[in-house]
Amino acid sequence: CPGGADTSQRCLSDAQIQALRVFNSPIRFNFRLASGETHYPGFNTWGTDLGRPGEGLQLVVNRLGLNTLQPSYPMPVHGTGFAEGAPYHSGFWDEWVRYFVTRNPTFNSLTLDPQNPGPWQARISELSLRQDVNRTDLxxxxxxxxxxxxxxxxxxxxxxxxxxxxxxxxxxxxxxxxxxxxxxxxxxxxxxxxxxxxxxxxxxxxxxxxxxxxxxxxxxxxxxxxxxxxxxxxxxxxxxxxxxxxxxxxxxxxxxxxxxxxxxxxxxx
Known part of the structure:
Protein backbone atom coordinates (compact mmCIF):
# COMPACT_ATOMS: atom_id res chain seq x y z
CA CYS A 1 0.00 0.00 0.00
CA PRO A 2 1.19 3.59 -0.62
CA GLY A 3 3.26 4.73 2.32
CA GLY A 4 2.96 1.31 3.93
CA ALA A 5 -0.36 2.17 5.58
CA ASP A 6 -3.34 -0.17 5.75
CA THR A 7 -5.54 1.82 3.37
CA SER A 8 -7.19 -0.78 1.16
CA GLN A 9 -8.29 -4.40 0.86
CA ARG A 10 -6.47 -4.48 -2.49
CA CYS A 11 -2.94 -3.99 -1.16
CA LEU A 12 -0.75 -5.03 1.76
CA SER A 13 0.49 -2.71 4.46
CA ASP A 14 4.05 -2.86 5.76
CA ALA A 15 2.78 -4.55 8.93
CA GLN A 16 0.96 -7.22 6.92
CA ILE A 17 4.02 -7.87 4.77
CA GLN A 18 6.15 -8.23 7.90
CA ALA A 19 3.62 -10.69 9.35
CA LEU A 20 3.86 -12.79 6.18
CA ARG A 21 7.64 -12.72 6.42
CA VAL A 22 7.40 -14.08 9.97
CA PHE A 23 5.07 -16.81 8.70
CA ASN A 24 7.65 -17.59 6.02
CA SER A 25 10.54 -17.81 8.53
CA PRO A 26 11.60 -20.84 10.59
CA ILE A 27 11.29 -20.88 14.36
CA ARG A 28 14.44 -22.06 16.14
CA PHE A 29 14.27 -23.39 19.67
CA ASN A 30 16.89 -22.47 22.23
CA PHE A 31 17.02 -26.10 23.30
CA ARG A 32 16.91 -29.54 21.68
CA LEU A 33 13.74 -31.58 22.07
CA ALA A 34 14.05 -35.19 23.22
CA SER A 35 12.91 -36.18 19.72
CA GLY A 36 15.95 -34.39 18.31
CA GLU A 37 14.09 -31.46 16.78
CA THR A 38 15.68 -28.02 17.06
CA HIS A 39 13.37 -25.95 14.84
CA TYR A 40 10.30 -25.87 12.64
CA PRO A 41 10.63 -24.46 9.11
CA GLY A 42 8.54 -21.61 7.82
CA PHE A 43 5.63 -21.92 5.41
CA ASN A 44 5.40 -21.29 1.67
CA THR A 45 3.56 -18.04 2.26
CA TRP A 46 3.76 -16.40 -1.15
CA GLY A 47 0.93 -17.66 -3.33
CA THR A 48 -0.77 -19.58 -0.53
CA ASP A 49 -4.47 -18.85 0.01
CA LEU A 50 -4.56 -18.00 3.71
CA GLY A 51 -8.28 -17.32 3.56
CA ARG A 52 -10.68 -14.76 2.21
CA PRO A 53 -14.45 -14.21 2.46
CA GLY A 54 -16.47 -16.71 0.50
CA GLU A 55 -18.86 -19.62 0.59
CA GLY A 56 -18.53 -23.34 0.11
CA LEU A 57 -14.99 -24.62 -0.07
CA GLN A 58 -13.55 -21.10 0.19
CA LEU A 59 -15.19 -20.81 3.61
CA VAL A 60 -13.38 -23.99 4.66
CA VAL A 61 -10.07 -22.63 3.35
CA ASN A 62 -10.65 -19.44 5.32
CA ARG A 63 -11.25 -21.39 8.51
CA LEU A 64 -8.12 -23.47 7.95
CA GLY A 65 -6.05 -20.35 7.25
CA LEU A 66 -5.94 -17.04 9.07
CA ASN A 67 -9.70 -17.00 9.69
CA THR A 68 -11.32 -13.76 10.90
CA LEU A 69 -10.34 -13.06 14.52
CA GLN A 70 -6.95 -12.40 16.04
CA PRO A 71 -5.69 -14.64 18.85
CA SER A 72 -6.58 -13.47 22.33
CA TYR A 73 -7.25 -14.90 25.78
CA PRO A 74 -9.60 -16.62 26.20
CA MET A 75 -8.99 -17.86 22.65
CA PRO A 76 -11.90 -17.24 20.24
CA VAL A 77 -13.54 -20.36 18.87
CA HIS A 78 -11.91 -22.01 15.88
CA GLY A 79 -12.61 -24.92 13.60
CA THR A 80 -14.78 -25.71 10.61
CA GLY A 81 -18.00 -25.52 12.61
CA PHE A 82 -17.93 -21.75 13.07
CA ALA A 83 -18.45 -18.87 10.65
CA GLU A 84 -15.87 -16.70 12.42
CA GLY A 85 -13.02 -17.57 14.68
CA ALA A 86 -9.32 -17.60 15.45
CA PRO A 87 -6.73 -19.06 13.07
CA TYR A 88 -6.40 -22.83 13.26
CA HIS A 89 -2.77 -22.48 14.31
CA SER A 90 -3.81 -20.42 17.33
CA GLY A 91 -6.48 -22.89 18.36
CA PHE A 92 -4.10 -25.82 18.15
CA TRP A 93 -1.50 -23.98 20.18
CA ASP A 94 -4.02 -22.88 22.81
CA GLU A 95 -5.45 -26.33 23.41
CA TRP A 96 -2.06 -28.06 23.30
CA VAL A 97 -0.61 -25.67 25.88
CA ARG A 98 -3.60 -25.88 28.21
CA TYR A 99 -4.39 -29.59 28.00
CA PHE A 100 -1.11 -31.25 27.01
CA VAL A 101 1.69 -29.09 28.39
CA THR A 102 0.41 -27.34 31.51
CA ARG A 103 -2.69 -29.52 32.00
CA ASN A 104 -4.33 -26.38 33.31
CA PRO A 105 -7.55 -25.39 31.45
CA THR A 106 -7.27 -21.79 32.72
CA PHE A 107 -3.68 -21.24 31.58
CA ASN A 108 -3.15 -18.30 29.21
CA SER A 109 -1.46 -20.00 26.25
CA LEU A 110 -0.25 -16.67 24.84
CA THR A 111 2.13 -16.30 27.81
CA LEU A 112 4.16 -19.39 26.91
CA ASP A 113 7.14 -18.63 24.67
CA PRO A 114 7.94 -21.73 22.53
CA GLN A 115 11.57 -20.65 22.11
CA ASN A 116 12.06 -20.07 25.82
CA PRO A 117 9.41 -22.15 27.65
CA GLY A 118 11.08 -21.89 31.05
CA PRO A 119 9.60 -24.38 33.54
CA TRP A 120 7.64 -26.10 30.77
CA GLN A 121 10.71 -27.07 28.72
CA ALA A 122 11.03 -30.56 30.23
CA ARG A 123 7.33 -31.29 29.67
CA ILE A 124 7.45 -30.11 26.03
CA SER A 125 10.53 -32.24 25.43
CA GLU A 126 8.81 -35.25 27.00
CA LEU A 127 5.76 -34.77 24.77
CA SER A 128 7.96 -34.68 21.68
CA LEU A 129 8.74 -38.37 22.20
CA ARG A 130 5.03 -39.16 22.00
CA GLN A 131 3.87 -36.70 19.37
CA ASP A 132 6.85 -36.06 17.09
CA VAL A 133 7.77 -39.60 16.11
CA ASN A 134 10.28 -38.96 13.34
CA ARG A 135 12.12 -42.25 13.01
CA THR A 136 14.13 -42.35 9.80
CA ASP A 137 15.39 -45.94 9.81
CA LEU A 138 12.47 -47.74 8.16
Missing part, protein backbone atom coordinates in the same frame (compact mmCIF):
# COMPACT_ATOMS: atom_id res chain seq x y z
CA UNK A 139 14.49 -50.82 7.22
CA UNK A 140 12.15 -53.33 8.87
CA UNK A 141 9.12 -51.75 7.18
CA UNK A 142 10.79 -51.83 3.76
CA UNK A 143 12.13 -55.37 4.27
CA UNK A 144 8.58 -56.61 4.84
CA UNK A 145 7.38 -55.14 1.55
CA UNK A 146 6.06 -51.85 2.87
CA UNK A 147 5.73 -48.93 0.46
CA UNK A 148 5.06 -45.25 1.18
CA UNK A 149 3.53 -42.60 -1.07
CA UNK A 150 3.77 -39.11 0.45
CA UNK A 151 2.10 -36.12 -1.20
CA UNK A 152 1.94 -32.61 0.21
CA UNK A 153 0.43 -29.41 -1.17
CA UNK A 154 2.85 -26.48 -1.32
CA UNK A 155 0.02 -24.17 -0.21
CA UNK A 156 -0.68 -26.08 3.02
CA UNK A 157 -1.38 -23.47 5.71
CA UNK A 158 -1.20 -25.85 8.70
CA UNK A 159 1.72 -28.19 8.02
CA UNK A 160 4.76 -26.91 6.15
CA UNK A 161 5.95 -28.84 3.11
CA UNK A 162 9.42 -27.82 4.21
CA UNK A 163 9.02 -30.03 7.29
CA UNK A 164 7.92 -32.98 5.13
CA UNK A 165 10.83 -32.38 2.76
CA UNK A 166 13.23 -32.28 5.70
CA UNK A 167 11.93 -35.62 6.95
CA UNK A 168 12.20 -37.14 3.47
CA UNK A 169 15.78 -35.94 3.16
CA UNK A 170 16.63 -37.39 6.57
CA UNK A 171 15.29 -40.78 5.48
CA UNK A 172 17.45 -40.60 2.32
CA UNK A 173 20.45 -39.59 4.42
CA UNK A 174 20.07 -42.39 6.97
CA UNK A 175 18.94 -45.21 4.66
CA UNK A 176 20.68 -44.12 1.48
CA UNK A 177 19.08 -42.79 -1.72
CA UNK A 178 19.07 -46.20 -3.43
CA UNK A 179 17.34 -48.09 -0.64
CA UNK A 180 14.87 -45.23 -0.12
CA UNK A 181 13.92 -45.29 -3.80
CA UNK A 182 12.80 -48.90 -3.45
CA UNK A 183 9.99 -48.13 -1.02
CA UNK A 184 9.33 -44.36 -0.74
CA UNK A 185 8.11 -41.61 -3.07
CA UNK A 186 7.49 -37.97 -2.11
CA UNK A 187 5.54 -35.50 -4.26
CA UNK A 188 4.79 -31.82 -3.77
CA UNK A 189 1.62 -30.46 -5.41
CA UNK A 190 1.68 -26.73 -6.31
CA UNK A 191 -1.42 -24.82 -5.29
CA UNK A 192 -2.88 -27.51 -3.04
CA UNK A 193 -3.72 -26.54 0.53
CA UNK A 194 -4.46 -28.48 3.69
CA UNK A 195 -7.05 -31.04 2.53
CA UNK A 196 -8.88 -28.33 0.57
CA UNK A 197 -8.03 -25.67 -1.97
CA UNK A 198 -9.92 -23.33 -4.28
CA UNK A 199 -6.72 -22.86 -6.33
CA UNK A 200 -5.90 -26.48 -7.16
CA UNK A 201 -7.96 -29.06 -5.30
CA UNK A 202 -5.92 -32.17 -5.95
CA UNK A 203 -7.48 -35.54 -6.79
CA UNK A 204 -5.20 -38.55 -7.26
CA UNK A 205 -5.85 -42.28 -7.22
CA UNK A 206 -3.05 -42.98 -4.78
CA UNK A 207 -4.62 -46.23 -3.60
CA UNK A 208 -4.35 -47.86 -7.02
CA UNK A 209 -0.79 -46.57 -7.37
CA UNK A 210 0.09 -48.05 -3.97
CA UNK A 211 -1.63 -51.38 -4.68
CA UNK A 212 0.17 -51.71 -8.04
CA UNK A 213 3.49 -51.06 -6.34
CA UNK A 214 2.95 -53.46 -3.42
CA UNK A 215 1.01 -56.22 -5.14
CA UNK A 216 2.26 -56.06 -8.73
CA UNK A 217 5.74 -54.64 -8.24
CA UNK A 218 5.00 -51.71 -10.58
CA UNK A 219 6.64 -48.62 -9.12
CA UNK A 220 4.74 -45.33 -9.64
CA UNK A 221 5.73 -43.42 -12.76
CA UNK A 222 4.12 -40.66 -14.81
CA UNK A 223 1.46 -40.07 -12.18
CA UNK A 224 -1.11 -37.34 -12.90
CA UNK A 225 -3.05 -35.23 -10.39
CA UNK A 226 -6.33 -33.51 -11.30
CA UNK A 227 -7.96 -30.29 -10.09
CA UNK A 228 -11.58 -30.65 -8.99
CA UNK A 229 -12.35 -27.03 -7.98
CA UNK A 230 -10.08 -24.25 -9.29
CA UNK A 231 -10.32 -25.34 -12.93
CA UNK A 232 -12.25 -28.63 -12.84
CA UNK A 233 -10.56 -31.22 -15.03
CA UNK A 234 -7.22 -29.40 -15.15
CA UNK A 235 -4.32 -31.84 -14.76
CA UNK A 236 -0.68 -31.65 -13.81
CA UNK A 237 2.09 -34.23 -13.67
CA UNK A 238 2.80 -35.44 -10.15
CA UNK A 239 6.51 -34.77 -9.84
CA UNK A 240 8.85 -36.57 -7.48
CA UNK A 241 10.53 -34.16 -5.06
CA UNK A 242 12.45 -31.97 -5.71
CA UNK A 243 10.86 -31.94 -9.15
CA UNK A 244 8.07 -29.54 -10.08
CA UNK A 245 5.82 -29.19 -13.17
CA UNK A 246 7.10 -26.66 -15.72
CA UNK A 247 5.08 -25.53 -18.73
CA UNK A 248 6.83 -26.48 -21.96
CA UNK A 249 5.78 -23.23 -23.63
CA UNK A 250 3.08 -24.55 -25.91
CA UNK A 251 -0.08 -26.60 -25.71
CA UNK A 252 -3.08 -26.58 -23.39
CA UNK A 253 -2.11 -24.97 -20.09
CA UNK A 254 -4.74 -27.12 -18.39
CA UNK A 255 -3.29 -30.43 -19.60
CA UNK A 256 -0.56 -32.40 -17.86
CA UNK A 257 0.87 -33.26 -21.27
CA UNK A 258 1.95 -29.61 -21.64
CA UNK A 259 4.21 -29.85 -18.59
CA UNK A 260 7.45 -31.62 -17.72
CA UNK A 261 8.95 -32.36 -14.33
CA UNK A 262 12.14 -30.40 -13.80
CA UNK A 263 14.50 -30.11 -10.86
CA UNK A 264 16.03 -26.70 -11.48
CA UNK A 265 15.83 -24.13 -8.71
CA UNK A 266 12.45 -22.46 -8.17
CA UNK A 267 12.08 -18.83 -7.26
CA UNK A 268 9.99 -19.75 -4.19
CA UNK A 269 12.42 -22.31 -2.83
Missing amino acids: TAFARNGGKILMAHGTSDQLVSTRATAEYYERVRRDMGPGKTKHFLRYYEIPGYGHAASTVFNAAWDSLTALEDWVEQGRAPRRQVVADSVGVPGRTRPLCEYPGWPKYVGKGDVNAASSFVCVKSRRGTR
Whole structure:
Protein backbone atom coordinates (compact mmCIF):
# COMPACT_ATOMS: atom_id res chain seq x y z
CA CYS A 1 0.00 0.00 0.00
CA PRO A 2 1.19 3.59 -0.62
CA GLY A 3 3.26 4.73 2.32
CA GLY A 4 2.96 1.31 3.93
CA ALA A 5 -0.36 2.17 5.58
CA ASP A 6 -3.34 -0.17 5.75
CA THR A 7 -5.54 1.82 3.37
CA SER A 8 -7.19 -0.78 1.16
CA GLN A 9 -8.29 -4.40 0.86
CA ARG A 10 -6.47 -4.48 -2.49
CA CYS A 11 -2.94 -3.99 -1.16
CA LEU A 12 -0.75 -5.03 1.76
CA SER A 13 0.49 -2.71 4.46
CA ASP A 14 4.05 -2.86 5.76
CA ALA A 15 2.78 -4.55 8.93
CA GLN A 16 0.96 -7.22 6.92
CA ILE A 17 4.02 -7.87 4.77
CA GLN A 18 6.15 -8.23 7.90
CA ALA A 19 3.62 -10.69 9.35
CA LEU A 20 3.86 -12.79 6.18
CA ARG A 21 7.64 -12.72 6.42
CA VAL A 22 7.40 -14.08 9.97
CA PHE A 23 5.07 -16.81 8.70
CA ASN A 24 7.65 -17.59 6.02
CA SER A 25 10.54 -17.81 8.53
CA PRO A 26 11.60 -20.84 10.59
CA ILE A 27 11.29 -20.88 14.36
CA ARG A 28 14.44 -22.06 16.14
CA PHE A 29 14.27 -23.39 19.67
CA ASN A 30 16.89 -22.47 22.23
CA PHE A 31 17.02 -26.10 23.30
CA ARG A 32 16.91 -29.54 21.68
CA LEU A 33 13.74 -31.58 22.07
CA ALA A 34 14.05 -35.19 23.22
CA SER A 35 12.91 -36.18 19.72
CA GLY A 36 15.95 -34.39 18.31
CA GLU A 37 14.09 -31.46 16.78
CA THR A 38 15.68 -28.02 17.06
CA HIS A 39 13.37 -25.95 14.84
CA TYR A 40 10.30 -25.87 12.64
CA PRO A 41 10.63 -24.46 9.11
CA GLY A 42 8.54 -21.61 7.82
CA PHE A 43 5.63 -21.92 5.41
CA ASN A 44 5.40 -21.29 1.67
CA THR A 45 3.56 -18.04 2.26
CA TRP A 46 3.76 -16.40 -1.15
CA GLY A 47 0.93 -17.66 -3.33
CA THR A 48 -0.77 -19.58 -0.53
CA ASP A 49 -4.47 -18.85 0.01
CA LEU A 50 -4.56 -18.00 3.71
CA GLY A 51 -8.28 -17.32 3.56
CA ARG A 52 -10.68 -14.76 2.21
CA PRO A 53 -14.45 -14.21 2.46
CA GLY A 54 -16.47 -16.71 0.50
CA GLU A 55 -18.86 -19.62 0.59
CA GLY A 56 -18.53 -23.34 0.11
CA LEU A 57 -14.99 -24.62 -0.07
CA GLN A 58 -13.55 -21.10 0.19
CA LEU A 59 -15.19 -20.81 3.61
CA VAL A 60 -13.38 -23.99 4.66
CA VAL A 61 -10.07 -22.63 3.35
CA ASN A 62 -10.65 -19.44 5.32
CA ARG A 63 -11.25 -21.39 8.51
CA LEU A 64 -8.12 -23.47 7.95
CA GLY A 65 -6.05 -20.35 7.25
CA LEU A 66 -5.94 -17.04 9.07
CA ASN A 67 -9.70 -17.00 9.69
CA THR A 68 -11.32 -13.76 10.90
CA LEU A 69 -10.34 -13.06 14.52
CA GLN A 70 -6.95 -12.40 16.04
CA PRO A 71 -5.69 -14.64 18.85
CA SER A 72 -6.58 -13.47 22.33
CA TYR A 73 -7.25 -14.90 25.78
CA PRO A 74 -9.60 -16.62 26.20
CA MET A 75 -8.99 -17.86 22.65
CA PRO A 76 -11.90 -17.24 20.24
CA VAL A 77 -13.54 -20.36 18.87
CA HIS A 78 -11.91 -22.01 15.88
CA GLY A 79 -12.61 -24.92 13.60
CA THR A 80 -14.78 -25.71 10.61
CA GLY A 81 -18.00 -25.52 12.61
CA PHE A 82 -17.93 -21.75 13.07
CA ALA A 83 -18.45 -18.87 10.65
CA GLU A 84 -15.87 -16.70 12.42
CA GLY A 85 -13.02 -17.57 14.68
CA ALA A 86 -9.32 -17.60 15.45
CA PRO A 87 -6.73 -19.06 13.07
CA TYR A 88 -6.40 -22.83 13.26
CA HIS A 89 -2.77 -22.48 14.31
CA SER A 90 -3.81 -20.42 17.33
CA GLY A 91 -6.48 -22.89 18.36
CA PHE A 92 -4.10 -25.82 18.15
CA TRP A 93 -1.50 -23.98 20.18
CA ASP A 94 -4.02 -22.88 22.81
CA GLU A 95 -5.45 -26.33 23.41
CA TRP A 96 -2.06 -28.06 23.30
CA VAL A 97 -0.61 -25.67 25.88
CA ARG A 98 -3.60 -25.88 28.21
CA TYR A 99 -4.39 -29.59 28.00
CA PHE A 100 -1.11 -31.25 27.01
CA VAL A 101 1.69 -29.09 28.39
CA THR A 102 0.41 -27.34 31.51
CA ARG A 103 -2.69 -29.52 32.00
CA ASN A 104 -4.33 -26.38 33.31
CA PRO A 105 -7.55 -25.39 31.45
CA THR A 106 -7.27 -21.79 32.72
CA PHE A 107 -3.68 -21.24 31.58
CA ASN A 108 -3.15 -18.30 29.21
CA SER A 109 -1.46 -20.00 26.25
CA LEU A 110 -0.25 -16.67 24.84
CA THR A 111 2.13 -16.30 27.81
CA LEU A 112 4.16 -19.39 26.91
CA ASP A 113 7.14 -18.63 24.67
CA PRO A 114 7.94 -21.73 22.53
CA GLN A 115 11.57 -20.65 22.11
CA ASN A 116 12.06 -20.07 25.82
CA PRO A 117 9.41 -22.15 27.65
CA GLY A 118 11.08 -21.89 31.05
CA PRO A 119 9.60 -24.38 33.54
CA TRP A 120 7.64 -26.10 30.77
CA GLN A 121 10.71 -27.07 28.72
CA ALA A 122 11.03 -30.56 30.23
CA ARG A 123 7.33 -31.29 29.67
CA ILE A 124 7.45 -30.11 26.03
CA SER A 125 10.53 -32.24 25.43
CA GLU A 126 8.81 -35.25 27.00
CA LEU A 127 5.76 -34.77 24.77
CA SER A 128 7.96 -34.68 21.68
CA LEU A 129 8.74 -38.37 22.20
CA ARG A 130 5.03 -39.16 22.00
CA GLN A 131 3.87 -36.70 19.37
CA ASP A 132 6.85 -36.06 17.09
CA VAL A 133 7.77 -39.60 16.11
CA ASN A 134 10.28 -38.96 13.34
CA ARG A 135 12.12 -42.25 13.01
CA THR A 136 14.13 -42.35 9.80
CA ASP A 137 15.39 -45.94 9.81
CA LEU A 138 12.47 -47.74 8.16
CA THR A 139 14.49 -50.82 7.22
CA ALA A 140 12.15 -53.33 8.87
CA PHE A 141 9.12 -51.75 7.18
CA ALA A 142 10.79 -51.83 3.76
CA ARG A 143 12.13 -55.37 4.27
CA ASN A 144 8.58 -56.61 4.84
CA GLY A 145 7.38 -55.14 1.55
CA GLY A 146 6.06 -51.85 2.87
CA LYS A 147 5.73 -48.93 0.46
CA ILE A 148 5.06 -45.25 1.18
CA LEU A 149 3.53 -42.60 -1.07
CA MET A 150 3.77 -39.11 0.45
CA ALA A 151 2.10 -36.12 -1.20
CA HIS A 152 1.94 -32.61 0.21
CA GLY A 153 0.43 -29.41 -1.17
CA THR A 154 2.85 -26.48 -1.32
CA SER A 155 0.02 -24.17 -0.21
CA ASP A 156 -0.68 -26.08 3.02
CA GLN A 157 -1.38 -23.47 5.71
CA LEU A 158 -1.20 -25.85 8.70
CA VAL A 159 1.72 -28.19 8.02
CA SER A 160 4.76 -26.91 6.15
CA THR A 161 5.95 -28.84 3.11
CA ARG A 162 9.42 -27.82 4.21
CA ALA A 163 9.02 -30.03 7.29
CA THR A 164 7.92 -32.98 5.13
CA ALA A 165 10.83 -32.38 2.76
CA GLU A 166 13.23 -32.28 5.70
CA TYR A 167 11.93 -35.62 6.95
CA TYR A 168 12.20 -37.14 3.47
CA GLU A 169 15.78 -35.94 3.16
CA ARG A 170 16.63 -37.39 6.57
CA VAL A 171 15.29 -40.78 5.48
CA ARG A 172 17.45 -40.60 2.32
CA ARG A 173 20.45 -39.59 4.42
CA ASP A 174 20.07 -42.39 6.97
CA MET A 175 18.94 -45.21 4.66
CA GLY A 176 20.68 -44.12 1.48
CA PRO A 177 19.08 -42.79 -1.72
CA GLY A 178 19.07 -46.20 -3.43
CA LYS A 179 17.34 -48.09 -0.64
CA THR A 180 14.87 -45.23 -0.12
CA LYS A 181 13.92 -45.29 -3.80
CA HIS A 182 12.80 -48.90 -3.45
CA PHE A 183 9.99 -48.13 -1.02
CA LEU A 184 9.33 -44.36 -0.74
CA ARG A 185 8.11 -41.61 -3.07
CA TYR A 186 7.49 -37.97 -2.11
CA TYR A 187 5.54 -35.50 -4.26
CA GLU A 188 4.79 -31.82 -3.77
CA ILE A 189 1.62 -30.46 -5.41
CA PRO A 190 1.68 -26.73 -6.31
CA GLY A 191 -1.42 -24.82 -5.29
CA TYR A 192 -2.88 -27.51 -3.04
CA GLY A 193 -3.72 -26.54 0.53
CA HIS A 194 -4.46 -28.48 3.69
CA ALA A 195 -7.05 -31.04 2.53
CA ALA A 196 -8.88 -28.33 0.57
CA SER A 197 -8.03 -25.67 -1.97
CA THR A 198 -9.92 -23.33 -4.28
CA VAL A 199 -6.72 -22.86 -6.33
CA PHE A 200 -5.90 -26.48 -7.16
CA ASN A 201 -7.96 -29.06 -5.30
CA ALA A 202 -5.92 -32.17 -5.95
CA ALA A 203 -7.48 -35.54 -6.79
CA TRP A 204 -5.20 -38.55 -7.26
CA ASP A 205 -5.85 -42.28 -7.22
CA SER A 206 -3.05 -42.98 -4.78
CA LEU A 207 -4.62 -46.23 -3.60
CA THR A 208 -4.35 -47.86 -7.02
CA ALA A 209 -0.79 -46.57 -7.37
CA LEU A 210 0.09 -48.05 -3.97
CA GLU A 211 -1.63 -51.38 -4.68
CA ASP A 212 0.17 -51.71 -8.04
CA TRP A 213 3.49 -51.06 -6.34
CA VAL A 214 2.95 -53.46 -3.42
CA GLU A 215 1.01 -56.22 -5.14
CA GLN A 216 2.26 -56.06 -8.73
CA GLY A 217 5.74 -54.64 -8.24
CA ARG A 218 5.00 -51.71 -10.58
CA ALA A 219 6.64 -48.62 -9.12
CA PRO A 220 4.74 -45.33 -9.64
CA ARG A 221 5.73 -43.42 -12.76
CA ARG A 222 4.12 -40.66 -14.81
CA GLN A 223 1.46 -40.07 -12.18
CA VAL A 224 -1.11 -37.34 -12.90
CA VAL A 225 -3.05 -35.23 -10.39
CA ALA A 226 -6.33 -33.51 -11.30
CA ASP A 227 -7.96 -30.29 -10.09
CA SER A 228 -11.58 -30.65 -8.99
CA VAL A 229 -12.35 -27.03 -7.98
CA GLY A 230 -10.08 -24.25 -9.29
CA VAL A 231 -10.32 -25.34 -12.93
CA PRO A 232 -12.25 -28.63 -12.84
CA GLY A 233 -10.56 -31.22 -15.03
CA ARG A 234 -7.22 -29.40 -15.15
CA THR A 235 -4.32 -31.84 -14.76
CA ARG A 236 -0.68 -31.65 -13.81
CA PRO A 237 2.09 -34.23 -13.67
CA LEU A 238 2.80 -35.44 -10.15
CA CYS A 239 6.51 -34.77 -9.84
CA GLU A 240 8.85 -36.57 -7.48
CA TYR A 241 10.53 -34.16 -5.06
CA PRO A 242 12.45 -31.97 -5.71
CA GLY A 243 10.86 -31.94 -9.15
CA TRP A 244 8.07 -29.54 -10.08
CA PRO A 245 5.82 -29.19 -13.17
CA LYS A 246 7.10 -26.66 -15.72
CA TYR A 247 5.08 -25.53 -18.73
CA VAL A 248 6.83 -26.48 -21.96
CA GLY A 249 5.78 -23.23 -23.63
CA LYS A 250 3.08 -24.55 -25.91
CA GLY A 251 -0.08 -26.60 -25.71
CA ASP A 252 -3.08 -26.58 -23.39
CA VAL A 253 -2.11 -24.97 -20.09
CA ASN A 254 -4.74 -27.12 -18.39
CA ALA A 255 -3.29 -30.43 -19.60
CA ALA A 256 -0.56 -32.40 -17.86
CA SER A 257 0.87 -33.26 -21.27
CA SER A 258 1.95 -29.61 -21.64
CA PHE A 259 4.21 -29.85 -18.59
CA VAL A 260 7.45 -31.62 -17.72
CA CYS A 261 8.95 -32.36 -14.33
CA VAL A 262 12.14 -30.40 -13.80
CA LYS A 263 14.50 -30.11 -10.86
CA SER A 264 16.03 -26.70 -11.48
CA ARG A 265 15.83 -24.13 -8.71
CA ARG A 266 12.45 -22.46 -8.17
CA GLY A 267 12.08 -18.83 -7.26
CA THR A 268 9.99 -19.75 -4.19
CA ARG A 269 12.42 -22.31 -2.83
